[in-house]
Amino acid sequence: MHVVVPFDAAAPKTRLAPLLDDSERHALASCMLGDVLDAVTSTHESVSTVDVLATAPLDDDNDHHGQDHADVGVTVDDRPLTDAVNDVVTDTLPDEPLAVVMADLGLATPSALTRLYGTAGDVVLVPGRGVGTNALVVRTPAFRVDFHGTSYLDHRLAAERVGASVETVDSFRLATDVDEPADLVEAFVHGGPRTVDWLTERFELTVDDEEGRVTLDRR
Amino acid sequence: MHVVVPFDAAAPKTRLAPLLDDSERHALASCMLGDVLDAVTSTHESVSTVDVLATAPLDDDNDHHGQDHADVGVTVDDRPLTDAVNDVVTDTLPDEPLAVVMADLGLATPSALTRLYGTAGDVVLVPGRGVGTNALVVRTPAFRVDFHGTSYLDHRLAAERVGASVETVDSFRLATDVDEPADLVEAFVHGGPRTVDWLTERFELTVDDEEGRVTLDRR
Numbered sequence: 001m002h003v004v005v006p007f008d009a010a011a012p013k014t015r016l017a018p019l020l021d022d023s024e025r026h027a028l029a030s031c032m033l034g035d036v037l038d039a040v041t042s043t044h045e046s047v048s049t050v051d052v053l054a055t056a057p058l059d060d061d062n063d064h065h066g067q068d069h070a071d072v073g074v075t076v077d078d079r080p081l082t083d084a085v086n087d088v089v090t091d092t093l094p095d096e097p098l099a100v101v102m103a104d105l106g107l108a109t110p111s112a113l114t115r116l117y118g119t120a121g122d123v124v125l126v127p128g129r130g131v132g133t134n135a136l137v138v139r140t141p142a143f144r145v146d147f148h149g150t151s152y153l154d155h156r157l158a159a160e161r162v163g164a165s166v167e168t169v170d171s172f173r174l175a176t177d178v179d180e181p182a183d184l185v186e187a188f189v190h191g192g193p194r195t196v197d198w199l200t201e202r203f204e205l206t207v208d209d210e211e212g213r214v215t216l217d218r219r
Numbered sequence: 220m221h222v223v224v225p226f227d228a229a230a231p232k233t234r235l236a237p238l239l240d241d242s243e244r245h246a247l248a249s250c251m252l253g254d255v256l257d258a259v260t261s262t263h264e265s266v267s268t269v270d271v272l273a274t275a276p277l278d279d280d281n282d283h284h285g286q287d288h289a290d291v292g293v294t295v296d297d298r299p300l301t302d303a304v305n306d307v308v309t310d311t312l313p314d315e316p317l318a319v320v321m322a323d324l325g326l327a328t329p330s331a332l333t334r335l336y337g338t339a340g341d342v343v344l345v346p347g348r349g350v351g352t353n354a355l356v357v358r359t360p361a362f363r364v365d366f367h368g369t370s371y372l373d374h375r376l377a378a379e380r381v382g383a384s385v386e387t388v389d390s391f392r393l394a395t396d397v398d399e400p401a402d403l404v405e406a407f408v409h410g411g412p413r414t415v416d417w418l419t420e421r422f423e424l425t426v427d428d429e430e431g432r433v434t435l436d437r438r
């Protein structure tokens with residue numbers, strides 16, 4: 001299986017702006033990319049090649065890729081995500097299956113990804129919060145992705161239109177893309193080592209005594 | 220395995236007040252309870268008895284329990300959740316394992332619950348969004364629950380203190396308790412039949428064209 005990890009290297013995680021400044025958003029996005037690549041490359045059996053699909057060249061300063069993932073390729077493609085990924089679908093299928101794993105899945109683990117790769121189906125979808133698609137496996141060349149809006153529902157319809165079977169993977173870790181400030185709580189508690197280290201240096205958990213709600217606050 | 224489903228029959232889902240009035244919150248909570256009980260009672264093999272642990276007597280008007288779940292008991296206990304559940308722990312263990320499944324898991328399915336019941340461990344935790352514990356299995360009489368605040372982390376510590384092994388179940392469906400307006404999007408798309416019917420009568424999905432974010436709006 002070829003695995004592609006789309007990564008917005010140009011303007012990552014803009015919806016975290018209420019909590020993180022621009023350089024922090026770049027740094028956290030890079031930590032999450034590193035953790036995702038760790039998880040992806042730890043599931044050797046079914047994975048043949050791994051490629052980061054980046055919107056811009058990766059920055060040397062916070063390039064966890066270059067340090068630890070010498071076996072991972074990088075392709076720069078500044079087009080919209082849907083167009084870039086569909087070119088990868090065309091290039092990969094039918095020679096081998098393709099997995100797409102978003103770079104902001106800071107809670108991804110090898111075992112969650114192994115469940116994804118191991119689920120049979122022409123198209124295997126991992127629904128994310130907000131009706132998105134956080135990861136998928138494509139085993140039929142007729143399928144095309146469309147990541148805008150309600151992509152989970154749209155991908156189901158797109159698979160149906162080309163007669164492809166659809167399965168889903170029920171994973172909290174893969175359903176949690178770190179997009180908004182509330183998602184940082186999940187990354188703080190359940191994230192990979194780079195992500196957790198970066199967050200715990202700057203933030204701490206606070207429990208609201210009345211409601212028992214948990215938030216992340218600056219140290 | 221004995222399964223207990225805690226249900227706030229008195230003032231359910233107060234954090235949905237921005238979107239739903241009081242009677243709507245009661246109705247939706249009752250739909251979710253019905254869907255959860257459907258899922259719980261569909262996993263026959265390992266489940267011996269099912270009991271709703273309610274803070275007040277169930278209302279006849281929207282009592283999905285009475286209509287469809289004649290084999291499900293109801294216990295009324297108006298104490299805080301932690302105290303009420305710990306009494307159930309004491310009453311159930313060590314005779315048989317206990318599963319606690321919250322009544323607001325509107326996305327619960329038999330297969331997600333089967334994964335929970337089938338996971339070995341003295342204590343099996345299902346982390347929920349916001350560091351909560353949405354479901355758990357207890358197989359050791361020494362363990363006590365504490366549902367306030369960061370209960371997922373607290374339950375890990377509590378298990379460690381009594382020398383109990385801990386496992387977790389990675390499930391988006393069980394991690395999604397329907398607490399806040401944003402969670403209703405998940406229930407709308409992935410929820411059980413009662414929950415989806417109730418929501419689709421009143422709401423529709425809207426995609427913000429610029430950001431592609433998805434919200435639920437009144438029809």
